[in-house]
Amino acid sequence: MNVTIIGLGLIGGSLALSLRHHGLAQRLIGVEANDAHARRALELGLVDEVEADLDRAVRQADLIVVAVPMDAMVAVLPPVLDTTAAHQVVIDVGSTKQALLAAVAQHPNRGRFVAVHPMAGTEHSGPEAAINGLFEGKTVVICDAANSDADAVRIVEQLFHALPMRLLYLDGADHDLHTAYVSHISHITSFALALTVLEKEKEEQRIFDLASGGFESTVRLAKSSPATWVPIFRQNRLNVLDVLDEHLHQLQHLRELLAQEDYQGLTEQIQLANHIRKILP
């Protein structure tokens, strides 16, 4: 397969490495808005060439992957589909789905598009962040598969099985609800934790000296880029607000138990939280 990847950052770059590693891509063509990223992607060997003209890049590929931030995704996908022919397949890798699916719902080439979300990533971005093997053993969500052509879905299923990834099928609304409840809220809490510590602990050396596994593991996501996360929060605003209200309630409850010296109550809440061990052993 010839593959065109639009957006040569963490996810586009990692997918390029995985496709190459598994012998799934013969020729890899990149499209990248940031010249420095384009140059670095070529130096790192993520793609064979970078094409400045979007239409030309799309026409040369069997598979087109759109791997740009969610605000750009909604702008880029319709023109990509305008150029897509009946033998080609287009996928996205976006973290939210409803706005994107709505943007192409009436497109005459909608059937060639398969909405895909690999549940794998890191807090880093750009071509330097690309990792071979990032997707191995992880889940990939395929959304609203019934609205894509059956042969396009089959090609995408074979591709992700080969990486290998576990396939999960959801409709766009369920996808956005459940990713808000698990993934998006985790980023909000980590940003809030970093802001809290930076506000209270003015001596940065103290943060450096005292940060151990606990702080490192809970603050890791706060290193993530606003260019990735603001568009996600914007497109999934209502679901994120819903889960954020619950989170604020939980924080308030824990605060009240401590203020009231209700240590039995705190024990019970921590035991309830420990249930997560059964789900994620």
Ligand SMILES: NC(=O)c1ccc[n+]([C@@H]2O[C@H](COP(=O)([O-])OP(=O)(O)OC[C@H]3O[C@@H](n4cnc5c(N)ncnc54)[C@H](O)[C@@H]3O)[C@@H](O)[C@H]2O)c1
């Ligand atoms: N970061 C994660 O952990 C993660 C995981 C799964 C899915 N995603 C989704 O994958 C997509 C890409 O995220 P990422 O983490 O790889 O971001 P990234 O910032 O690492 O890479 C995005 C790249 O797209 C480029 N770009 C932006 N607009 C463009 C345009 N119009 N045309 C061409 N290139 C353009 C940027 O310059 C950048 O190099 C996002 O939609 C994100 O929601 C991210």
Ligand SMILES: O=C(O)C(=O)C[C@]1(C(=O)O)C=C[C@@H](O)C=C1
């Ligand atoms: O592990 C991380 O650093 C991630 O942010 C990956 C992560 C997540 O688990 O929330 C982030 C966004 C996605 O759309 C999918 C995966």
